[in-house]
Every structure is written in C-alpha cells, then in structure tokens.
Amino acid sequence: PPFPILLVGPVQKGFGRGGKQLGCPTANLPDESITPISTVAKTGVYYGYAQIIPPKDRDTQLRPEDIKVLPMVMSLGWNPFYKNKQLTAEIHILHDFQSDFYGLELRAVVLGYIRPELDYTSREALIDDINTDKRVALNSLDRSGYQAFARDAHFDLQ
Numbered sequence: 753p754p755f756p757i758l759l760v761g762p763v764q765k766g767f768g769r770g771g772k773q774l775g776c777p778t779a780n781l782p783d784e785s786i787t788p789i790s791t792v793a794k795t796g797v798y799y800g801y802a803q804i805i806p807p808k809d810r811d812t813q814l815r816p817e818d819i820k821v822l823p824m825v826m827s828l829g830w831n832p833f834y835k836n837k838q839l840t841a842e843i844h845i846l847h848d849f850q851s852d853f854y855g856l857e858l859r860a861v862v863l864g865y866i867r868p869e870l871d872y873t874s875r876e877a878l879i880d881d882i883n884t885d886k887r888v889a890l891n892s893l894d895r896s897g898y899q900a901f902a903r904d905a906h907f908d909l910q
C-alpha cells in the first residue's frame with residue numbers, strides 16, 4: 753500500500769469489545785473516514801502517528817500533552833457485528849489520556865504494516881501481541897525518516 757495514508761474523522765462510539773478492559777482503548781473512525789485505507793490495504797495491524805484536534809467552540813478536558821502528534825497502532829479488520837461485511841479501523845494512541853474524546857476530530861498518518869490479524873485462543877496471548885505491536889511501532893517511528901511524518905501538514909502544528 754502507498755504509505756503514508758492519511759485518515760481523518762470524528763471519533764465514534766464502538767461496541768466496547770474489550771478495548772479498555774485489555775488496557776488498550778481503541779478510537780473508532782466512521783466508515784467514510786477509512787476509505788483511504790480500506791480500498792488499498794489488507795487487514796491487520798499498522799503503526800503511525802495520530803492527533804486529537806480540540807474543538808474551537810467549546811472547552812474539553814484535554815491537556816496540552818493530549819493534543820500533540822502521538823505514536824499509534826491501528827487495527828484494520830472485519831467487524832463481526834456486521835457479519836464481517838464491514839471493515840473497521842481502530843486506533844490505539846500510545847499515550848495516557850485522562851479523559852475520553854468521543855466526537856472529537858482524529859487525524860492519523862499510517863506509515864507501515866506490523867502483522868496480519870490473528871485469532872487468539874487466550875486473552876494473555878492477545879495482550880502479549882498488543883504489547884509487541886506497541887514496541888514495534890515505537891522502534892519503527894524512532895527511525896529519523898519516520899519522525900518527519902509527525903510534522904506532516906495533515907496535522908495541526910503550533
């Protein structure tokens with residue numbers, strides 16, 4: 753796929769399929785927002801950068817550190833809720849937010865592929881893999897060529 757792939761849209765409520773319980777909340781994007789990746793990329797786990805954009809017309813609980821461009825891992829997969837006919841993109845931002853940000857604009861730059869989607873037999877195996885994904889993402893983004901994408905014009909930079 754032609755990286756970088758740019759995504760943008762309001763964070764939607766998902767089906768609460770265990771994101772937070774696994775210590776890995778994932779911000780879901782609406783269908784229209786994921787066309788740039790769903791038409792070109794295979795399912796699996798990706799890495800890149802993401803940013804939450806605070807609304808101009810009202811206050812939020814977001815702190816200055818929450819609205820920076822941050823590393824993320826993204827899962828692109830078929831949604832069982834729609835009988836696996838609908839792709840969903842879920843983004844976990846590698847950052848400790850103190851509050852939810854449903855409804856706010858999320859911008860993301862997808863930069864690379866980590867692994868295919870796997871079927872897990874245990875919760876522990878899944879959590880292990882998620883932790884590996886996070887390390888892979890941080891290591892990949894650590895390379896100088898990739899850090900430039902954190903300053904992409906797609907993001908809102910001060």
Ligand code: ADP
Binds near residue numbers: 844
């Ligand atoms: P849902 O099924 O509604 O997506 P999750 O358990 O996956 O529920 O939680 C996702 C929500 O958690 C996001 O929409 C966002 O508001 C919030 N959130 C808090 N911290 C993060 C984070 N580090 N990455 C992504 N979302 C986060």
Ligand code: MG
Binds near residue numbers: 777
């Ligand atoms: Mg989610």
